[in-house]
Amino acid sequence: MASEIRAIVFDMDGVLIDSHPVHRAAWHEFLCSLSVDVSDQDLAFILEGGTRTDILRHFLGDLSQAELTEYGRRKDEIFRGLEREIQPAPGVLAFLRELERLELARAVATSASEIRTSSTIERMGLGGYFDAVITAADVAVGKPDPSVYQLACERMNVPPGNALAFDDAPAGVLAAQSAGLRCIGVSNNGAARSLLAAGAERVISGFTGLSLDLVLDADVATSPAAHRPLATWERGHRTRITNR
Secondary structure (H helix, E strand, O other), X not given: OHHHOOEEEEOOEOOOEOOHHHHHHHHHHHHHHOOOOOOHXXXXXXXXXXXXXXXXXXXXXXXXXXXXXXXXXXXXXXXXXXXXXXXXXXXXXXXXXXXXXXXXXXXXXXXXXXXXXXXXXXXXXXXXXXXXXXXXXXOOOOOOOOHHXXXXXXXXXXXXXXXXXXXXOHHHHHHHXXXXXXEEXXXXXXXXXXXXXXXXXXXXXXXXXXXXXXXXXOOOOOOOOOOOOOOOOEEOOHHHHHOO
């Protein structure tokens, strides 16, 4: 199964970097500055894989382009004050080094801005690992539209059927599936069911101790890093896996 894979495509936030707590804190502070009261449950929307515009309109309604730009600037300003707390996801650097050793193409496909993506990749020590980096600036429509994953495959010159995606949001899983990629969900916060429902083959809690063969092994029942059963590795229907 692994021999069919020629490229790996990663979402950034929540996959390559452990940024969700900081994103939640930044959005909470921003919305509070506008006297918008949001609960933890309300904030779960920001982790569903939508663009910044999607999130702003979800909480604030039908904003003008000028308002979207200004509010986006203010939210990003808050985020930049907190982003020093963000670290690479545990195990991801070792996993990237393994993919490099295997000579597999690698790409990032994110809904984040081009500036933030570029600065984050460099600051996290991830620069040089990727053959293509696709951001919100490269596509007209964000996830769940498949464009971001389609473009990643085009720039790596790899057919989508020979690529595997890692994404932590239902919208991202849908985007990867629609583009023709296989997709593994990434979650350590209880979102496994929604990722499987969106079409992920399985869900992993992270990359620590994982190899590509282990990720793709349909008979794997536990993660070597966590040594837990399907709470760490949850599988979709076997027919979906074996018929690919």
